[in-house]
Amino acid sequence: MIRMSGKFRSSLIIGGQGIRARKLRTLLSMVSLFLGVLAVIAVQAGGQVAEKAMLADIELQRGIDGTESLYLPQHEKTSQIVQETLQGKKGVSAFGSTQITIGEPNTTPLNPGGSSFDPRYSSFGGSGRYTTVCDASGMCYGKPVDEKQPPKGAAIELRTTTMIGDIRQFRPFRLVSGQWLDFDSAPSMSPQIVLNTAAAEGFKNNKIPAELHVQGGTKNATPRIVGVVDDGQGAYSATAYVRADELQNWAPAEAKPPAAAGAGKGAPANFGRSSGSGGLSSVFLAPGSEGIKQTLKARLAAAGAEVDGMSSQRTNPKKQMESMLNLMKIIFLAMASLVLLIGVAGILNVGLATVGERVEEFALRRAVGTSRMLLTFIVLSETLLTGLLTALAAIGAGVIGFEVAAMMLSGKLPALADMSFPWEAGMAGVIAGLVAGLLGGLIPAIRAARIPISTVMRA
Amino acid sequence: MNPLIQLTGVTKTLKGQEEPRQILAGVDLTVNPGDSVAILGRSGSGKSTLLSLLGLFDRADGGQYLLNGNDITSLPERKAAVLRSAEFGFVFQRFFLLKHLTAAQNVAMALVNGQGWLPARKRKAKVMAALEKVGIAHLAKNKPTRLSGGEQQRVAIARALVREPKVLLADEPTGALDTETAELVIDVLLAATYSGCGLILVTHDRQHADRMARVLRLTDGRLSRANERVLT
Ligand SMILES: Nc1ncnc2c1ncn2[C@@H]1O[C@H](COP(=O)(O)OP(=O)(O)OP(=O)(O)O)[C@@H](O)[C@H]1O
Ligand SMILES: [Mg+2]
Numbered sequence: 295m296i297r298m299s300g301k302f303r304s305s306l307i308i309g310g311q312g313i314r315a316r317k318l319r320t321l322l323s324m325v326s327l328f329l330g331v332l333a334v335i336a337v338q339a340g341g342q343v344a345e346k347a348m349l350a351d352i353e354l355q356r357g358i359d360g361t362e363s364l365y366l367p368q369h370e371k372t373s374q375i376v377q378e379t380l381q382g383k384k385g386v387s388a389f390g391s392t393q394i395t396i397g398e399p400n401t402t403p404l405n406p407g408g409s410s411f412d413p414r415y416s417s418f419g420g421s422g423r424y425t426t427v428c429d430a431s432g433m434c435y436g437k438p439v440d441e442k443q444p445p446k447g448a449a450i451e452l453r454t455t456t457m458i459g460d461i462r463q464f465r466p467f468r469l470v471s472g473q474w475l476d477f478d479s480a481p482s483m484s485p486q487i488v489l490n491t492a493a494a495e496g497f498k499n500n501k502i503p504a505e506l507h508v509q510g511g512t513k514n515a516t517p518r519i520v521g522v523v524d525d526g527q528g529a530y531s532a533t534a535y536v537r538a539d540e541l542q543n544w545a546p547a548e549a550k551p552p553a554a555a556g557a558g559k560g561a562p563a564n565f566g567r568s569s570g571s572g573g574l575s576s577v578f579l580a581p582g583s584e585g586i587k588q589t590l591k592a593r594l595a596a597a598g599a600e601v602d603g604m605s606s607q608r609t610n611p612k613k614q615m616e617s618m619l620n621l622m623k624i625i626f627l628a629m630a631s632l633v634l635l636i637g638v639a640g641i642l643n644v645g646l647a648t649v650g651e652r653v654e655e656f657a658l659r660r661a662v663g664t665s666r667m668l669l670t671f672i673v674l675s676e677t678l679l680t681g682l683l684t685a686l687a688a689i690g691a692g693v694i695g696f697e698v699a700a701m702m703l704s705g706k707l708p709a710l711a712d713m714s715f716p717w718e719a720g721m722a723g724v725i726a727g728l729v730a731g732l733l734g735g736l737i738p739a740i741r742a743a744r745i746p747i748s749t750v751m752r753a
Numbered sequence: 754m755n756p757l758i759q760l761t762g763v764t765k766t767l768k769g770q771e772e773p774r775q776i777l778a779g780v781d782l783t784v785n786p787g788d789s790v791a792i793l794g795r796s797g798s799g800k801s802t803l804l805s806l807l808g809l810f811d812r813a814d815g816g817q818y819l820l821n822g823n824d825i826t827s828l829p830e831r832k833a834a835v836l837r838s839a840e841f842g843f844v845f846q847r848f849f850l851l852k853h854l855t856a857a858q859n860v861a862m863a864l865v866n867g868q869g870w871l872p873a874r875k876r877k878a879k880v881m882a883a884l885e886k887v888g889i890a891h892l893a894k895n896k897p898t899r900l901s902g903g904e905q906q907r908v909a910i911a912r913a914l915v916r917e918p919k920v921l922l923a924d925e926p927t928g929a930l931d932t933e934t935a936e937l938v939i940d941v942l943l944a945a946t947y948s949g950c951g952l953i954l955v956t957h958d959r960q961h962a963d964r965m966a967r968v969l970r971l972t973d974g975r976l977s978r979a980n981e982r983v984l985t
Pocket of ligand 2 (some may be wrong): 751924
């Protein structure tokens with residue numbers, strides 16, 4: 295038990311006696327306050343959930359809070375320098391993109407361009423095979439380029455992110471099955487591949503021969519799919535994630551993979567020439583990686599790359615979201631406060647009626663030496679306790695509601711699945727209850743303290 | 754030695770519905786420790802008004818009020834609350850017990866002052882001692898609704914005694930009781946004076962008044978010695 299000064303403790307005890315003596319009245323006060331407190335709790339919890347869900351989404355797409363992304367210059371030495379500079383460093387990851395196709399060689403894949411298998415989105419993508427055509431009215435749409443295409447075959451095209459260093463420290467993909475890439479081991483001769491959910495869906499629903507082809511490469515390999523992640527792109531594209539050093543085994547121009555130590559000798563001449571061939575195009579930096587960034591720039595400049603145009607950008611989704619979320623929260627809180635105010639009016643009403651009834655009790659308490667101040671505390675503590683009890687009841691209801699909602703919505707919002715009732719919402723409920731108790735009790739308390747003591751003589 | 758209470762020329766005017774009325778027009782009163790004083794007077798003569806000045810429920814308009822030689826004529830309310838708690842005990846015609854509390858809790862109520870409460874164990878000992886003094890310790894756990902009128906008034910007296918006050922102010926404490934019970938209540942009040950407590954008893958009952966050391970009468974806003982007792 296917290297040690298309180300005698301003044302507060304005794305007024306709480308006496309207030310508790312008062313509450314117990316008037317149970318029905320307390321219950322009615324609680325009923326009038328309940329919805330208001332519950333509304334405050336719901337707004338706070340809802341805001342918290344919305345923020346978390348939105349943040350999770352944005353983080354998947356653009357990186358966690360504070361991630362700095364740096365765009366690399368196109369230079370023949372770029373990839374080699376990046377690879378050497380990042381070797382063994384923490385808090386940094388470089389990546390590029392390429393296309394790989396798995397399945398029957400020399401056919402048009404089921405999803406040209408690595409589009410998603412979702413029919414709503416499959417018309418997007420298809421880079422190179424689609425062109426944008428605008429008609430007279432100004433409407434633009436994608437139209438397949440009329441070029442000679444090989445026949446359709448059992449193949450799936452994957453938009454592929456190649457990485458040096460783990461990208462997942464910046465974009466927290468959720469592991470759906472299997473495992474994530476192993477970045478610690480020496481590069482394997484058969485590249486590990488992690489698919490996103492859309493790609494995994496494609497492989498599940500179609501019989502695809504296990505033959506891997508890297509765009510621009512000449513040799514085919516056997517893919518080794520180790521896991522499936524939700525990368526937030528599932529609706530739009532079939533994506534794969536591979537280690538850049540492993541993919542180099544099948545990279546264009548029969549390039550030999552660089553040694554694990556990162557010696558520049560064996561690096562392919564045209565590696566990094568274009569993003570289309572697995573070259574590294576961007577770097578993610580965790581906050582505080584200024585040193586690595588400077589080293590990288592210096593080395594690229596020394597190699598003759600155009601570093602002046604290297605732009606970097608820091609993502610802070612929290613900040614971007616906050617202003618909007620805050621506005622929303624304020625609007626909802628204002629509405630909740632209105633409901634709360636009705637509850638306050640209820641407490642106030644009951645409280646004032648009670649003071650009228652308890653004139654003698656209050657006069658008597660003052661007569662036997664209770665000070666005005668303490669009497670104010672006693673009356674206030676009754677409504678504060680009522681508010682607190684209401685808050686506890688409302689929090690209970692809120693937790694139950696939260697669990698039920700989480701159970702029903704977990705399919706749609708995977709971010710909710712592992713979320714528990716936010717303690718901030720509980721705090722908000724307690725504060726709302728106490729504030730309502732204070733507002734509803736203050737006037738009755740002041741009135742009680744003003745009752746003339748000689749009332750006891752005249753009664 | 755200073756007298757316990759010394760009033761000199763105390764006046765009080767109350768603002769009624771109509772024009773203000775002077776209720777007390779220069780009251781002189783001296784009470785020593787262990788003294789017992791009865792105050793008689795017609796209804797409306799201002800006996801309760803006088804008690805409420807003595808008990809610091811209210812302040813006098815004029816005159817002087819010394820308590821133990823200290824001038825408390827126009828004491829600020831905060832200090833008055835401390836004195837009410839420490840120096841005075843009150844008993845009223847109606848018992849004013851709180852229905853939702855037990856006898857013991859009703860007595861303990863008087864142990865709350867501006868500073869809060871005594872620690873629970875000390876509190877309990879004092880409450881039981883006070884209930885013992887008025888002879889109803891065995892009823893400590895009963896709520897007022899389960900007590901007789903006499904028992905209720907004795908709980909109220911225990912509440913007045915629990916702080917071991919220097920002055921007991923009783924406003925018609927026997928008004929609602931039958932003769933026999935009333936005698937018992939007067940006994941209990943008088944017993945307190947044996948340990949040095951001053952007692953001021955407002956009553957309509959001449960027989961009760963005559964058990965006090967002095968009998969005064971309030972007429973026209975002044976206190977005077979009452980007539981010789983009427984022999985029956
Ligand atoms: N708050 C007040 N304002 C104005 N006048 C008041 C007030 N309270 C009491 N009075 C008047 O003051 C007078 C004295 O009242 P008080 O209660 O002191 O009389 P009392 O002698 O105790 O009478 P009783 O024997 O009936 O109790 C009465 O005439 C009453 O009407
Ligand atoms: Mg009276």
